[in-house]
Structures are given as C-alpha cells and as structure tokens.
Amino acid sequence: MDFYLGLLQIIGVHTLLGLSAYVVLLTGQVSMAQAGFYAIGAYVAAMCTAMFGFHILPAILVAGLVTAFVACIVGFPALRVKGLMLVVATLAFGEMVRMFFFNFTWRIERGGELVGPNGAEGFRAIRFFPENGWETGDVTVFIWCVVAVIMAVLWWVDNSRAGAVLRAVGHDETAAQSIGLNLTAIKVGAMTAGGMIAGMGGGIYAHTVTHIEHLVFGVLLATFAIAYPILGGLGSVFGTVIAVVFIQGFLVEGLRFMGEWRSILFGALIVLAMNFRPTGLLGERMPRLFKPRPSESKLEPKGAE
Amino acid sequence: MMLTLDNLSKHFGGVRAVDDVSLALKEGEIFGLIGPNGSGKSTTVNLITGLYTPTSGTVSLNGRDLTAMPQHARTSQGVARTFQNIRLFGNLTVAQNLWVAQNGHEQRRQHFVSRWFRPGGEHSGDIEELLTFSRLASKRDVLASNLSFGEMRRLEMARALASNPRVLLLDEPAAGASLDDAELLAERIRAVRDRGVTVLLIEHMMELVMGITDRIAVLNFGRKIAEGTPAQVQDHPEVRAAYLGGGHDEKMEKASA
Amino acid sequence: MDYFFFLDLIQFTVDGLLFGTTYALIGIGFTLIFGVMRKLNLAYGAAALAGTYIGLVMFLTFDAHPAIVFLASAIGSGLIGLVVYLCCFRFTPENYPMASLLASVGMLLFIDEVVIHASHGLPYPYPSVFRDAIIEIGDVWVRGDLLFVFFMCVVAMGILFWLLYRTPLGLATRAVSQQPRAAQLCGIDVTRVNMMTFGIAGVLGGIAGAMTAAAVGVLSPVIAMGLTVKGLIVVVIGGLGFIPGAIIAGLLVGAAENIFLLLRGVTERDIYVMLLLFIFLTLRPGGLFGNAQSRD
Numbered sequence: 001m002d003f004y005l006g007l008l009q010i011i012g013v014h015t016l017l018g019l020s021a022y023v024v025l026l027t028g029q030v031s032m033a034q035a036g037f038y039a040i041g042a043y044v045a046a047m048c049t050a051m052f053g054f055h056i057l058p059a060i061l062v063a064g065l066v067t068a069f070v071a072c073i074v075g076f077p078a079l080r081v082k083g084l085m086l087v088v089a090t091l092a093f094g095e096m097v098r099m100f101f102f103n104f105t106w107r108i109e110r111g112g113e114l115v116g117p118n119g120a121e122g123f124r125a126i127r128f129f130p131e132n133g134w135e136t137g138d139v140t141v142f143i144w145c146v147v148a149v150i151m152a153v154l155w156w157v158d159n160s161r162a163g164a165v166l167r168a169v170g171h172d173e174t175a176a177q178s179i180g181l182n183l184t185a186i187k188v189g190a191m192t193a194g195g196m197i198a199g200m201g202g203g204i205y206a207h208t209v210t211h212i213e214h215l216v217f218g219v220l221l222a223t224f225a226i227a228y229p230i231l232g233g234l235g236s237v238f239g240t241v242i243a244v245v246f247i248q249g250f251l252v253e254g255l256r257f258m259g260e261w262r263s264i265l266f267g268a269l270i271v272l273a274m275n276f277r278p279t280g281l282l283g284e285r286m287p288r289l290f291k292p293r294p295s296e297s298k299l300e301p302k303g304a305e
Numbered sequence: 306m307m308l309t310l311d312n313l314s315k316h317f318g319g320v321r322a323v324d325d326v327s328l329a330l331k332e333g334e335i336f337g338l339i340g341p342n343g344s345g346k347s348t349t350v351n352l353i354t355g356l357y358t359p360t361s362g363t364v365s366l367n368g369r370d371l372t373a374m375p376q377h378a379r380t381s382q383g384v385a386r387t388f389q390n391i392r393l394f395g396n397l398t399v400a401q402n403l404w405v406a407q408n409g410h411e412q413r414r415q416h417f418v419s420r421w422f423r424p425g426g427e428h429s430g431d432i433e434e435l436l437t438f439s440r441l442a443s444k445r446d447v448l449a450s451n452l453s454f455g456e457m458r459r460l461e462m463a464r465a466l467a468s469n470p471r472v473l474l475l476d477e478p479a480a481g482a483s484l485d486d487a488e489l490l491a492e493r494i495r496a497v498r499d500r501g502v503t504v505l506l507i508e509h510m511m512e513l514v515m516g517i518t519d520r521i522a523v524l525n526f527g528r529k530i531a532e533g534t535p536a537q538v539q540d541h542p543e544v545r546a547a548y549l550g551g552g553h554d555e556k557m558e559k560a561s562a
Numbered sequence: 563m564d565y566f567f568f569l570d571l572i573q574f575t576v577d578g579l580l581f582g583t584t585y586a587l588i589g590i591g592f593t594l595i596f597g598v599m600r601k602l603n604l605a606y607g608a609a610a611l612a613g614t615y616i617g618l619v620m621f622l623t624f625d626a627h628p629a630i631v632f633l634a635s636a637i638g639s640g641l642i643g644l645v646v647y648l649c650c651f652r653f654t655p656e657n658y659p660m661a662s663l664l665a666s667v668g669m670l671l672f673i674d675e676v677v678i679h680a681s682h683g684l685p686y687p688y689p690s691v692f693r694d695a696i697i698e699i700g701d702v703w704v705r706g707d708l709l710f711v712f713f714m715c716v717v718a719m720g721i722l723f724w725l726l727y728r729t730p731l732g733l734a735t736r737a738v739s740q741q742p743r744a745a746q747l748c749g750i751d752v753t754r755v756n757m758m759t760f761g762i763a764g765v766l767g768g769i770a771g772a773m774t775a776a777a778v779g780v781l782s783p784v785i786a787m788g789l790t791v792k793g794l795i796v797v798v799i800g801g802l803g804f805i806p807g808a809i810i811a812g813l814l815v816g817a818a819e820n821i822f823l824l825l826r827g828v829t830e831r832d833i834y835v836m837l838l839l840f841i842f843l844t845l846r847p848g849g850l851f852g853n854a855q856s857r858d
Binding site (some may be wrong): 015157159161165167170171175180181 | 354356375376377378379380381383386388392393394395396397401402404405406407408412420421422423424426427464467468516
C-alpha cells in the first residue's frame with residue numbers, strides 16, 4: 001500500500017512540474033528551465049522548514065514566490081531569444097542553477113546539529129513530515145490537494161480569455177501584437193506563473209524525499225518537465241496529467257520487468273511517441289467548457305465572399 | 306483629420322522604403338494607397354501599426370501622436386489592420402479569434418479580472434454581431450485552420466473589427482481574388498465604412514480601388530507621386546509612367562530625334 | 563600579476579585554443595544540421611560519444627592502431643547520426659518542430675543510457691598520440707597530443723570545406739540550406755541531402771569525440787553531456803548556421819574555459835562558461851556575427 005501511496009506522491013509533484021512547463025509552452029516558449037525553478041523551490045522550502053522552523057504551507061508559498069521572482073527575471077532576457085535558442089538558453093540556466101547548488105553551503109545550528117545545504121553532499125534532514133506526525137497517506141492527500149487547486153486554476157484560465165490569448169501568442173506573435181496584445185506582459189507573465197508552480201512543486205518534493213542534491217535537478221528532469229505537456233498535448237491540463245501517469249506509471253511498472261533499463265525505455269518511448277503522435281496524446285485542440293449553440297443557419301450561400 | 310502621416314520616412318540602410326510621405330485621411334472616407342510593387346505600401350502600413358519605427362516623421366490619430374507608442378497600445382487608440390498573407394490563429398476557433406482581439410479602448414475599461422478570466426466570454430453579444438456581419442455565424446466553433454480561403458479572409462477582417470477600431474488598414478485584401486469576389490469585397494468594405502470606420506485600402510486590383518475609394522494616393526519608390534480622386538489619379542501622367550515605365554518612352558523619343 | 567601568472571595565462575590559453583578545435587567541430591556539426599533542416603539535433607553529442615565507443619571496441623578487442631580507432635570512431639558516429647535522422651527527423655512533421663526536438667532529446671537519453679549500461683558506467687583508457695612529445699616555445703610548453711588534436715580537427719574542417727564548396731553534394735547542401743523548397747523544385751532530393759548532412763555531421767562529431775578522449779586519455783559516458791552543452795554554447799556565440807562563426811567561437815570557448823579554470827578552479831569553471839552563454843544570448847542573440855537569413 002505504501003508503495004502505491006509513494007507512487008501517487010511522485011506523480012503529484014511531477015504533475016506540478018509538468019503543469020509549470022505547460023503554462024509556458026502555451027505561449028510558444030519551450031522552456032528547459034523548469035527543473036531549475038523546481039530546484040530553487042526545493043532548496044528554499046527546505047531551508048524554511050529545516051533551518052527556520054516554518055510550517056510546510058508558508059514554506060511552500062515562500063518557495064513559490066521566490067521562484068516566481070527568479071522566473072520573472074529570467075522571463076525578460078528570454079524574450080530576446082527565439083525558438084530553438086530559447087531551449088539552449090533555458091538549458092543553460094537550468095545547469096547554472098544546478099551548479100550553483102553544487103557549490104552552495106549554508107548551515108545553521110538547530111536543535112544541536114548543523115542543518116542546511118552542504119554543497120555537493122546536498123541538503124539532508126528535511127524532516128518536517130516525520131517530525132510532525134504526517135503519515136504517508138497524509139502527505140499524499142496534501143500533495144493532491146495542492147495539485148487539484150492548481151489544476152482547477154489552470155483549467156479556469158484555459159477556458160477564459162486568458163487561455164485563448166496565451167495560445168494566440170504561441171501561434172503567431174506578429175498577429176497577436178497587431179490585435180493589441182502586449183507580448184512582453186503575456187510571455188513574462190506565463191514564465192512567472194510557470195516558475196511559481198514549479199517552485200511549489202519543488203518545495204513539496206524536497207519534503208517527500210527528505211534529502212535533496214544537485215544531481216536530481218539536471219537535464220533528465222528538465223526533459224521530463226517539458227515532455228509531459230508535449231506528450232500530453234497542449235489542448236488541456238488533463239493531457240499533462242495523463243502523460244505523467246503514463247510515463248511515471250509505465251516506468252515504475254517497467255522497473256519491475258526491466259530492472260535498470262527504464263531510462264532506456266523512457267528515451268525510446270519519447271522517440272516513438274513523437275513519430276506517431278507528434279501533437280501529443282490528447283492533441284492540440286482545446287475542449288470547450290460550454291456546449292456550442294445550435295447553428296444559426298445550415299443554409300449559407302456557398303463559397304462567395 | 307482622422308489619421309495623419311507627417312513627412313514619414315523609413316530607411317533600411319541605404320534603401321529608402323518610405324521617403325517623406327504625408328497623408329491625411331478624413332473621418333469616414335475610404336482612402337486608397339496604390340503603387341507598383343516595392344513602392345513602400347506595406348512598409349507604410351507597418352509604420353502606422355508600429356511594427357516599424359520611422360526614421361523620421363510622425364503618425365497621428367485624431368491629433369494624438371502615435372509615433373512613440375508600441376504596437377499593442379495603438380490598438381486601444383483605434384488602429385487595426387489585416388494582413389496580406391492571412392495570419393489567423395489556426396489553433397483557435399472563429400469565435401475565439403474574435404475574442405482575443407477585443408483590445409479596444411472601451412473594452413480595456415472593463416475590470417481586469419472580468420476581462421481576462423470571466424468564462425463564457427466568447428459567446429458575448431458583440432462577437433455574435435460581428436460573426437453575423439461577416440457571415441461566419443455558422444462557423445463560430447470551427448477551428449480557423451479548417452476554414453475555406455474566402456472564410457479565412459472574412460475572419461481576418463472581422464478580427465480586425467473586433468477591437469472597434471477607428472481606422473482599419475486593409476493590406477491587399479483582394480490578393481488572388483476573382484472579379485466576382487472583388488465585388489463582394491467592395492460591398493463588405495462599404496459596410497465597414499457604414500459602421501463608422503475609416504478605411505485605408507492598399508490594393509493592386511484597380512477595378513476595386515477605383516470603384517470604392519473616395520481618394521487615392523500613389524506611391525513610387527517610397528515617395529508620394531500623386532493624390533486625388535480616382536479620376537484625377539487615373540489621368541495623372543506620372544502615375545501612368547510609374548506603372549507602365551515612362552523611362553523607356555523618353556529614351557525612345559531621344560533616340561528617334 | 564607576476565611573470566609566472568602571466569605565463570600560466572598564456573599556457574592555459576594556448577592549451578584551450580588547441581582543444582577548442584574539438585568544440586569547433588561539434589559546433590560545426592550542430593550548425594550543419596540546423597542549416598539544412600532549421601532544427602536542433604540535441605542527440606548529436608550523444609551520437610558522437612557512442613561512435614567513439616565503437617572505436618574503443620576496436621581498441622579493446624583488436625588492440626588496433628590508433629589511426630584505426632579514430633577512423634572507427636568517426637565512421638561509427640556517422641552511422642549513428644544516420645540512425646538519429648531516421649528516428650527523429652525523417653518522419654516528424656515539418657510544421658511542428660517540438661516533435662523532432664523532443665524526439666532528439668529522447669534519443670539523447672536513449673543513447674546515453676545504452677552506453678552507460680554497455681560500459682557499466684566505468685571509464686576506459688583511450689589511445690592518445692604523441693603523449694610525451696612537447697614542443698617548447700620560449701617558456702610555453704605546447705603539448706604534442708594537443709597539437710595532434712588541433713591538427714586532426716583542422717584537417718577535418720578542411721575536408722568539410724572541400725566537400726561543401728567543391729563537390730555537387732556540397733552545392734546541393736548549400737542550396738537546401740538557403741531555400742529548401744526551391745531546391746526541391748530544381749530536382750534536388752532534399753531527403754538525401756538531409757541524410758548525408760546528418761552522416762557528415764556525425765563523422766565530424768566522431769572525430770571531435772575521439773580527439774576529446776585522446777586528449778584526456780580516458781573515455782567515459784559523462785563526456786556526452788559536456789560535448790552537447792559546449793557545442794550549443796559554440797553555436798550560440800558563433801551564430802546558428804554560420805560555419806566560420808562556429809570555428810571562431812569554438813576556439814574562443816576552449817580558451818575561455820581554460821582561463822576560467824585557471825582563475826576560479828574546476829567546480830566553478832562551468833558556471834562561468836554558462837554565464838558567458840547567457841550573456842551572449844541576451845546581448846547578441848544572433849551570435850558574434852549576427853546573421854539572420856530568412857528562407858521559406
């Protein structure tokens with residue numbers, strides 16, 4: 001039972017990671033920086049609880065806000081970089097963050113021992129959950145409450161004008177500008193929102209594993225982040241969730257049969273998926289919240305303008 | 306004056322794409338802008354919408370200087386355009402294409418949260434009216450990429466109207482159209498004018514331009530070489546030379562002298 | 563700053579410049595592929611590494627002469643490059659570039675893991691040439707093996723230029739990179755050109771991988787990510803699609819990397835290289851030579 005609860009936890013935090021990439025991807029920005037934001041959120045939240053005695057909720061909120069701030073700053077230079085180069089830039093940013101934490105040491109005396117990030121060794125003793133009597137089940141429910149709230153918000157955004165605007169920007173920036181949309185505000189805004197979600201996800205993640213280190217937040221995680229929305233399709237948030245369940249569930253199940261070969265499977269799976277369903281499992285089209293009205297008239301003069 | 310261009314110039318390095326052009330559109334008129342290929346018509350449109358920054362000169366709308374304003378701000382001032390090679394949002398439906406374009410002045414005064422996050426806004430009365438006006442009502446939930454070419458062109462114009470503009474810049478709306486299509490296009494442009502929108506029409510198709518415009522300006526090599534009513538412009542010798550190549554005639558005259 | 567520091571600076575710069583030619587080759591590979599397909603092949607570094615391992619097999623099983631090992635690495639990478647093309651770029655949609663991008667990332671992970679599993683994650687010795695030869699220019703020592711690396715890479719570039727500017731294939735490649743649809747209409751088989759480009763880029767990558775391993779003396783799977791990242795930095799600084807830019811940027815990155823190593827040490831060196839990339843991306847997104855060709 002514990003195994004499945006643990007799996008649900010992983011799926012939960014990865015869903016947040018995927019959703020953070022989803023928001024940014026809607027505007028046409030392929031960001032490999034989400035793992036970097038995830039890392040920042042993880043370290044910040046862990047520092048809040050382990051070093052400064054915060055409760056988990058404010059810790060995660062602080063992590064989200066700090067990460068949102070960083071993401072906002074990253075969002076501006078990102079505007080200057082188009083398409084594929086943005087992939088490179090965000091990849092570089094992610095690596096910079098990872099290497100920063102590789103070198104980052106800050107330890108405080110608390111309760112008779114030194115706690116805090118310790119460079120290459122990482123950040124140990126992130127023990128908020130066990131120290132406060134949270135069982136595996138409690139944690140899982142908590143994670144999925146957060147996920148549900150964020151998914152609901154994103155679903156709402158998707159079906160409102162903001163969602164259509166994000167997608168319009170992602171499809172054709174020149175046209176979007178010509179109809180009066182402020183590209184800077186929209187793209188940086190999306191990056192900030194994505195950063196916040198990733199930061200919160202990272203903050204929760206740190207507490208589920210109790211020990212984080214720089215190696216976890218590398219290119220592989222960045223790839224997962226962007227793979228979820230691409231694989232799931234940009235049509236709706238559910239695509240991303242399904243992709244996470246599919247990949248994490250499949251990989252974990254595959255783990256039983258294949259042993260250590262699951263990363264190989266992951267790579268091969270992506271290659272196959274992109275050849276057979278390039279627009280993702282659920283496709284590109286947004287499902288509509290409201291039912292369409294019956295057509296005004298089935299008869300319309302053919303063809304002519 | 307509705308839309309004024311004062312000594313507008315745009316140089317790309319040594320190329321003078323637009324060279325000291327001045328225009329003044331009156332409210333409610335249909336103004337044509339013609340000229341051979343490469344004469345600077347599209348560049349002029351891009352200068353008015355803000356895609357390009359002028360090398361010198363100004364663009365004003367109702368006395369307000371737009372020159373320093375970024376593109377997206379000009380929409381709220383009342384400038385809208387269509388694109389020659391249609392740039393619809395293919396991943397959105399017809400109604401959604403209009404929905405995202407509601408960035409005009411009055412529309413912006415709505416409360417932020419309501420404007421951006423109220424669900425169901427794509428079914429508003431304004432959008433319905435525009436769909437009916439453009440005869441696209443039955444296609445409201447069709448993806449823009451699935452429309453026929455004619456429908457796409459109607460949507461392109463409808464989307465430009467969605468922000469309730471004061472001036473509409475049409476960039477070669479009849480490109481590739483037959484004479485019959487042009488007839489219907491002319492009707493639509495008149496209908497747009499009747500809604501209270503001033504129209505600047507860039508076109509190659511002379512039948513269309515001469516038929517519906519109140520006044521025309523002619524560009525050649527970035528400079529304005531003539532301006533007046535269709536009749537005046539048609540008889541203008543420099544205009545004829547620009548289109549038919551007056552240089553040859555001169556050379557031939559000299560040669561046979 | 564005393565004389566010895568200055569001497570160190572020159573020494574590190576020279577070493578960096580010589581080694582930078584491998585980065586230049588990887589950069590050229592990325593740029594070639596981008597040139598013809600307007601797409602990034604993120605599996606490129608991994609493919610180069612895998613080919614280098616094929617050369618390693620020659621070394622370990624047959625105790626082959628280094629020349630054979632290098633050749634096997636180059637050819638192996640070329641073949642793997644073709645496989646990458648078939649898996650990630652041949653059938654993915656033209657108008658949905660994210661598909662091929664993600665596919666190439668998937669391929670990168672796939673190849674990386676295969677190599678790690680096959681080698682059990684252990685590093686292996688790789689033949690290096692002229693290890694003990696040193697040429698002294700004043701107080702600066704030029705390592706023989708680095709000089710060999712430099713020489714091989716320059717020869718590779720020379721052959722590439724000959725291919726691009728003196729053969730029909732090169733002409734077709736240049737045509738496709740400028741106007742693919744027009745090239746097709748002129749009767750050029752774009753698919754074949756793309757395939758050959760991937761193969762040639764693969765060979766260049768194999769040479770770069772072989773030379774990297776030869777310079778270090780050891781071959782290990784972690785080189786793949788390093789090659790990929792450095793290659794990307796090179797194309798950003800040199801300008802995507804511009805071969806001379808890749809060469810100059812490769813030398814620059816090689817030198818800069820070593821200078822950072824001297825100034826800040828191993829652990830911080832990479833942060834500064836990344837920072838260099840970031841600064842370039844934001845201040846000069848078109849690269850040092852800022853070329854922006856538009857095409858259909």
